[in-house]
Amino acid sequence: MDDFATQAAPAKINLALHVTHRREDGYHDLESLVVFADISDELEARPAEADSLVIDGPFGGRLGTERNNLVLRAVAAFRARWPHLAPPGLAMRLTKNLPVAAGIGGGSADAAAALRIMAGLAPQKLLLGELADLAAGLGADVPACLLSRPLVARGVGEILSPLAEFPRLYVTLVNPGIAVATADVFRRLRAHDNYPLPALPDPLTRPAQLGLWLAETRNDLEPPAIKLVPEIGTLIGEMAASPGCMLARMSGSGATIFGLFGSEGQAHEAAREMRGLHPEYWVGSAPLLGV
Missing domain, CATH: 3.30.230.10 (Ribosomal Protein S5; domain 2)
Incomplete structure (x- = not known):
């Protein structure tokens, strides 16, 4: 070795x-x-x-x-x-x-x-x-x-x-420093039998294709997580207002939220703005890994 x-x-x-x-x-x-x-x-x-x-x-x-x-x-x-x-x-x-x-x-x-x-x-x-x-x-x-x-x-x-293909995209992540237990989120989930994901575009090569598809989807764990940690909802709203943000949503069971961008500069600017609004929060910005 x-x-x-x-x-x-x-x-x-x-x-x-x-x-x-x-x-x-x-x-x-x-x-x-x-x-x-x-x-x-x-x-x-x-x-x-x-x-x-x-x-x-x-x-x-x-x-x-x-x-x-x-x-x-x-x-x-x-x-x-x-x-x-x-x-x-x-x-x-x-x-x-x-x-x-x-x-x-x-x-x-x-x-x-x-x-x-x-x-x-x-x-x-x-x-x-x-x-x-x-x-x-x-x-x-x-x-x-x-x-x-x-x-x-x-x-x-x-x-x-x-996936065989995926468009080049950038993400800004924000975490408010509040741990969220996955079990607590699931316990507050109202509907347990929701419809599945729609079919993905084929081929999936352009950010606009993904943006249209994502508009038809959701994170079912987001509403119960926001009830537990209202800061999540606030951060999603702030991220959604960032120029060029294709989607602002919570990841997994929270409390990290993300903004999705087609431009590295827009993602970095969103990160700078979020750090200014919440200097005590963790903020990261990076490209997504490809296939």
Whole structure:
């Protein structure tokens, strides 16, 4: 093994999220258009006698390094599934740049980054399907984060349809620093059997096509999340007023909201305006990762 291996853990954004069915086990079937932004946590691993994890970065203080940490759970799950392919130990450092419990898949992205590192160090190539099955056991968003590319997710998030094409777009993210528990949002969800996503344009190559499609969609978790955290609604309204904003919406179960832009300059200007309005909030701006 080289001296160290690194993987980015990009922010996940649900451009649209429809809750289509409440299952007998209490979980919900979803349909979501998922994309990833070029803004991320960073995971670094070095050879060691045993596994360890240090967390730093702007949001490092919000996480513990106990064994239930998703990064350590991902490494342990890989070792249990493929003990002959795993290195003896890894000394890992997670730089936590993304807010926690924010609806942008930070923990899931970190777990996926750990799986990619383990797979990259394995002496034989693993099938993506095998790795995705392992990822699904760690959390509903981990399989999508494993791919970190535009896709449609169905089921509880484990049925993935990667997109062959996607337009070049930019995003501005704002998080008010209020953690939102996904379970609390689902408990306040009024309708559990909503209609699915409309069919995507084919080919999907132009921002205008996506904008028209998104106008026919929604995030079903947004209304209950706004009741829990009214600041979400305020931020959506402010972002929507930004010049060039194609869509302002909440991602996942919140509390992060996003603005979608066709121009990098417009996205950066929106970020500057939001920082001016809310200097105490986390604000990020980046291009979306392509296919």
